[in-house]
Amino acid sequence: MAALADATAYVGTEFEINADLVLLAMGFTGPVKSGLLDNLGVKYDARGAVSVDNNFMSNLDGVFAGGDTKRGASLIVWAIAEGRKMAAGINQYLQAGKSAKNA
DSSP: OOHHHTTTOOOOOOOOOOOOOOOOOOOOOOOOOIIIHHHHHHOTTTTTSSSTTTTSSSTTTTOOOOHHHHHHHHOOHHHHHHHHHHHHHHHHHTTTTTTTTTO
């Protein structure tokens, strides 16, 4: 935020762009380990990201991860691709009649 605090506004330079979709790349450093993930017992890989199998499921039954949580800070296109693969893994998991509630 220091860069924003030093920013200077120039009157008359404002503009609007009409858009159907806006994606925000916020710069993510990885999963917050203290708290929920550690309390659940989620395992991490050597880089500190959540470790998952080929279906993007963590070591915990019914707990999935993708994007920056699984890969670390990366490009939005990877997060989108992994989100789709993770959704397929979740669908396969649910179609097999499994759920975290009855596992």
